Amino acid sequence: MKFFSILSASAFIAGAVSGPVSGPIAAPVAGAVVKRDNSNSTEWYRFKIKALTGQYSDFDGIDGKWLRAESNVIGVYDNGLEGNAIQVLLGDGENSEVVSLPTYPVGIVEHALGLVGKNGYLEFQDLTQPSGHNTDDLDHTETYSWKDFALGEPDYDDLRELTWGVKDAIPGWIALPIGDNQWKIKNYDGDAVVIQNYVPVKIMAQRWDHE
Template sequence: MKWTSAIPLALLSALSTASPLPQEEPESYETQSDPTIYNLKIDAPSVPDLHNKLLSKSTDQVGLFPNAPALEFYLTTRPQEATTLATYPIGIVHEALVLTGTNSLYDLKTTQPDLIEVTPGTTFSVNEFTLDEPSGQVSWRGAKESAWVAFPSSADPKGFEIKWKDPDAITIQNFFPVRIVYQKVEQ
């Protein structure tokens, strides 16, 4: 009956390996050292209809939607100078800006990162935004050859959706190359 003492040990071992790994909790707005609130705006002098317009959201898609209020966020610092752009005001749930998609073209959306199940082959990034100072430019993973683009919205005829486009992305839809910059919200 030596094997009976091995059963609890095997059960304990199986349970510990099946446990999910703890996720890094984002810094809450109440406990962060920098309480500054920011907006994102489009910098595209060659596209006057988009230039200097503040980003907003329609459902969870971030873009330029004329009937929606400007999106506000605060920064939560991450390793390697990357950051999470957490939405403000804070509600019952934590929301953040994410890039998600496939085939080198990624939607900028707001979501609850803790509740997302990422399907194989899909990119989902919440804490890899980089902010350049002093230009104020926002990028993803610091990629030099990739860029923000604005696509006409299929849901709002007057709106535009913001996406991140890698150089190898193929699209037949019209889009405008833009820069996304952050600015402090004056309270």
């Protein structure tokens, strides 16, 4: 199993998105699907991990595993079995080029996937009542984002890449080991100091026929 850790993003790779992200998020670059009207969407999706090949991959350990929530933290748990995968509905985003990801079942208490953290090192969470969260007091290092996701065009396996912020940012999505066959997912802009081992990954959305 191959992991890597860093003391500075500059030691990882050039091209990382620099600086913390807070407040309004720039629209993802070209390649994201433009959702003009999500108000009556019936598109349900589940998410699986695509490990990146190369010297930093843990291809056998995490590739193809399904994501679910554990104590509201999104990750790979219990070996990432498909039957436990979290399900989301495409919802309205901050603008017409991005979406929100309300989680199933949709009920009285609002739930949606989002990113929360500081200094560009953000935890992927199942948020409760995100629309009621007061973001006015966030400082320039803090992020609370849940309506700024984008899904790419379907690939040859009919999977769509989930992105946030700037598409193809490096590292972007990362998986951190937290136990045997268990990983939690974060989004990392490459700028903050990180000392824990992690592997860069992609998150792929698969259409789910909800009945």
